Structures are given as C-alpha cells and as structure tokens.
Amino acid sequence: LLGAWRPPPITVRMPTRRWAPGTQCITKCEHTRPKPGELAFRKGDVVTILEACENKSWYRAKHHASGQEGLLAAGALREREALSADPKLSLMPWFHGKISGQEAVQQLQPPEDGLFLVRESARHPGDYVLCVSFGRDVIHYRVLHRDGHLTIDEAVCFCNLMDMVEHYSKDKGAICTKLVRPKRKQGTRSAEEELAKAGWLLELQHLTLGAQIGEGEFGAVLQGEYLGQKVAVKNIKCDVTAQAFLDETAVMTKLQHKNLVRLLGVILHQGLYIVMEHVSKVRPGSVTSAWPKPSGRGWTPVGCLSSGRRPRLSNMG
Numbered sequence: 001l002l003g004a005w006r007p008p009p010i011t012v013r014m015p016t017r018r019w020a021p022g023t024q025c026i027t028k029c030e031h032t033r034p035k036p037g038e039l040a041f042r043k044g045d046v047v048t049i050l051e052a053c054e055n056k057s058w059y060r061a062k063h064h065a066s067g068q069e070g071l072l073a074a075g076a077l078r079e080r081e082a083l084s085a086d087p088k089l090s091l092m093p094w095f096h097g098k099i100s101g102q103e104a105v106q107q108l109q110p111p112e113d114g115l116f117l118v119r120e121s122a123r124h125p126g127d128y129v130l131c132v133s134f135g136r137d138v139i140h141y142r143v144l145h146r147d148g149h150l151t152i153d154e155a156v157c158f159c160n161l162m163d164m165v166e167h168y169s170k171d172k173g174a175i176c177t178k179l180v181r182p183k184r185k186q187g188t189r190s191a192e193e194e195l196a197k198a199g200w201l202l203e204l205q206h207l208t209l210g211a212q213i214g215e216g217e218f219g220a221v222l223q224g225e226y227l228g229q230k231v232a233v234k235n236i237k238c239d240v241t242a243q244a245f246l247d248e249t250a251v252m253t254k255l256q257h258k259n260l261v262r263l264l265g266v267i268l269h270q271g272l273y274i275v276m277e278h279v280s281k282v283r284p285g286s287v288t289s290a291w292p293k294p295s296g297r298g299w300t301p302v303g304c305l306s307s308g309r310r311p312r313l314s315n316m317g
Contacts, residue, residue, distance in 0.1 A: 018052060018056075019049045019052070019059065019077070020049065021049055021050055021051055022048065022049065022229055022262075022264075022277060023048070023049045024046055024047070024048055024049075024064075024080055024199060024264060024265065025046070025047055025048075025049060025061075025077040025078065025079060025080065025199075026044060026045070026046060026047075026077070026078050026079070026080055026081075026199040027041045027042070027043060027044065027045045027046075027047060027072070027076055027077060028043065028075075028076055028077065028078050029043055029076050030042050030043050031072065031076065034070065037070060037071055038070050038071050038072065039061060039063060039068060039069070039070030039071060039072045040063075040066075040068070040070070041063060041072065041076075044197075044199075045063060045064070045065065046063075046064040046065075046080075046199050046202075046265075047061040047062060047063050047064060047072070047077070048061060048062045048064065048227055048229070049061050050062055050069065053071065056074070057073060057074050057075065058071050058072070058073055058074065059071070059072060059074060059077070062227050062228070064202065064203055064206065064227065065203060067206065067227065080198055080199035080200060080253070081197075081198040081199065081253075082198070082250075082253045082254040083194065083195065083198050083200060083249065083250040083253045083254075084250060085247045085250040085251060086189065086250075088187055088188055088189045089188075089189050089191045089194060089246060089250075090185075090188045090189065090190070090191055090243065091162060091191045091192070091239070091242055091243050091246060091268065091272065092118070092161060092162060092165075092239065092243070093182060093184040093185060093188040093189065093190045093191075094116065094117050094118055094165065094182035094183060094184065094185070095117070095118050095119075095161065095185065096117050096118065096119045096183075096185045097119065097120055097185070098119070098120045098122070099119050099120075100122060101122075101129070101131075101140055104117060104119055104129070104131040104138065104140070105131075105138045107131075107183050108131060108132075108133040108138050108183055111133050111135065111136050111137075112133050112180075112181065113133060113134055113135070113177050113180065114132070114133070114134075114177050114178055114179055114180025114181060115132070115133040115180065115181050115182075115183055116130065116131060116132045116133065116165075116179045116180075116181070116182060116183065117131050117182065117183040117185075118130055118131070118143075118161055118165070119131065121142060121143075124142065126145060127142055127143055127144055127145060128142075128143035128150070128161065129141065129142055129143065130143055130152065130164070130168075130175070132175060132176060132177065132179065134176040134177050139175070139176050141174075141175055143161075143164065150163075150164055152164075152174055152175065153173070153174035155174070156173060156174070159237045159270055159271065160237055160238065160239045160242075160270070160271055161239055162239060162242070162268065162270070162271055163237075163270045163271065165179060165182075166268075166269065166270070191246055191268075192268055195265075195266060195268075198253070199265075200249075200253060200263075200265045200266055201265060201266065201267070201268070202226065202264065202265035202266065202267045202273075202275055203267070204267050204269045204273075206226055206227050207224055207225075207226050207231075207233070207267060207273070207275070208224055208225045208226075209222050209223075209224045209233060210222060210223040210224055210225070211223055213232065214232075216234060218234070218236055218238075218241055218245075219234060219235060219236060219237070220234075220235075221233070221234050222234075222235075223278060224275075224278075226264065226275055229264075229277070229278075230277075230278040231264060231275050231276060231277060231278050232261075232275075232276045232277070232278045233273055233274070233275050233276075234273070234274045234276075235270070235271060235272070235273050236271050236272045236273075236274070237270060237271040238271070239271070242271045242272035245272060245274065246272070249263070249266055249272075249274065261276050261277055261279060262276065262277045263275070263276055264276060264277055
C-alpha cells in the first residue's frame with residue numbers, strides 16, 4: 001500500500017553575493033579530482049576570480065599557488081576574513097628584545113636543530129644576536145651593522161632582520177644549520193600565519209615589479225603584475241615601519257568598498273610588500289581637495305584615482 005519512500009531534495013544554499021573579476025576568495029572544501037576544465041584545489045587555498053560564468057553558480061578562477069585556471073562552483077568559495085588589529089600580532093615573533101645569552105639558551109630548550117631566536121646584543125648596543133640550537137649547544141652569532149645593512153660574516157648583507165631570517169631559512173650559509181623553527185616570544189602571534197589563514201598572504205613568485213609610479217612617505221610605489229592583474233606595490237623594508245603598517249593593513253582588509261582602491265594582499269619578503277589594485281591617476285586636486293584631511297597618520301586621503309568614471313581613494317603613502 002505504501003510506495004517506496006524517497007528522501008526530500010537537498011537544497012544547497014548558494015552565496016547571494018556576486019564576486020567581481022579580481023576578487024580573491026578562499027576555497028571551503030577540497031576538490032582534487034577535477035573534471036576537464038575544472039580547477040583542482042584544497043581547503044583553504046586562495047583563488048582569484050577571473051569571470052562569472054553564464055551559469056551563475058560557477059566562476060572561472062586562477063589558483064594562487066599553482067597559477068592554473070579553471071572552473072569552480074560558487075558554493076565552494078567564501079570571502080577572505082578581515083584581519084583584526086592586534087598588538088600581539090608580530091612580523092617578527094622570533095625577536096625577543098633585550099634578553100641575555102643565558103636566557104636565550106633557556107628559551108631554546110630542549111635542544112632542537114634549527115630552533116632559533118633573535119635578541120638585542122647586551123655587549124654591543126645597536127647590534128643583534130642570532131641564537132641557533134644545534135646538537136646539544138646554542139650558537140650565538142653577532143649581527144653587525146655595516147653601512148645601513150646587517151651582516152654576520154660581512155660577505156652577505158641584509159636590509160633588515162626579516163630579510164636575514166628569510167635567507168638563513170633557505171640556505172645555512174655561514175651559520176651552523178638552516179633556521180627551521182622560530183622560538184616565539186611569549187604573548188606574540190605570528191602575522192605570517194594569521195595572514196595566510198585569513199587569505200591575505202600572497203606568493204612572491206607570482207609578482208612582477210615594473211616602473212615607479214609614485215612616491216609615498218615610506219618609499220616608492222611601483223607598478224607591477226600579480227597573476228596577470230595590474231597592481232600597485234609598496235615595499236617597506238624597515239622592520240619597525242613594516243610592523244606599524246601591519247595595523248594599517250588590518251584596517252584595509254575590512255575596507256573593501258567600490259570607492260576605495262582594494263588591498264589585494266601582502267607579501268613577506270625583505271620586509272613587507274603591500275599589493276593594491278592598480279588604477280589610472282586623474283588630475284591632482286580634482287577630487288581630493290573636497291575631502292577632509294584628518295590629523296595623524298593612516299587614512300588621510302593622499303590620492304584620488306579613477307577607474308572609468310568612478311573616483312576612488314588610495315592611501316599608498
């Protein structure tokens with residue numbers, strides 16, 4: 001008397017927001033066996049939207065890590081998370097400041113090859129010390145200031161501590177072993193890990209730098225290309241300034257508006273690269289003179305750019 005029972009149809013809730021070309025999104029699931037034309041990805045990967053398909057539930061996108069292009073379902077994507085401005089967030093969680101050599105040895109226990117930290121030199125104010133665990137010992141390398149650069153062996157020079165740590169993480173060079181794992185200072189959080197988790201950490205290998213197109217308070221602004229998209233790039237090489245810009249970057253992740261030049265992401269290499277979308281300049285003063293100029297650094301309008309007929313604010317200073 002009773003017919004065969006059938007389960008009710010499952011309704012998949014699709015995102016209501018439509019993402020414009022150039023938007024970076026995070027994949028919510030894994031898709032490692034794609035059909036022809038589809039994009040392969042893992043959960044947490046970053047992709048750039050290239051175009052929306054006629055079927056509104058699909059996009060064509062480019063994978064940040066592999067550089068491959070393909071189709072993926074809108075339901076597999078989410079927006080990148082805004083980064084919280086947190087004083088504990090550090091570009092250099094391995095920097096322990098003013099601690100003694102003995103305290104550094106205690107921090108690097110138990111022994112682990114490649115475990116490291118950086119501290120200020122007590123004997124030579126202004127210099128630093130790279131402390132590396134190797135075997136049963138902790139080796140202390142004095143980091144010297146030479147002509148505005150940092151060096152251990154006076155053969156290889158670095159523009160800042162971040163540059164030095166990046167180098168010795170790839171090549172042991174003059175030290176006992178490659179830097180493998182940082183010993184974080186208590187109470188700090190790794191900005192690199194948080195940026196990657198939220199989807200704002202970009203890959204240096206996909207960035208091509210071109211001519212200078214402007215000058216800001218903290219350095220030149222360069223035109224570039226990231227995964228085929230024109231971008232404007234600022235490289236901040238000073239450790240302290242880069243750390244200060246981290247708070248501003250966190251604010252920029254929250255401000256994704258059609259009248260603001262969008263932050264595309266950041267790259268950690270020889271300091272901090274801030275990568276923004278690139279649009280054409282309009283006549284200086286034509287629009288910015290109408291905007292209030294609040295005191296203090298940060299979101300003072302320093303330029304007004306135009307894409308089509310829509311004025312857009314930019315702060316690359």
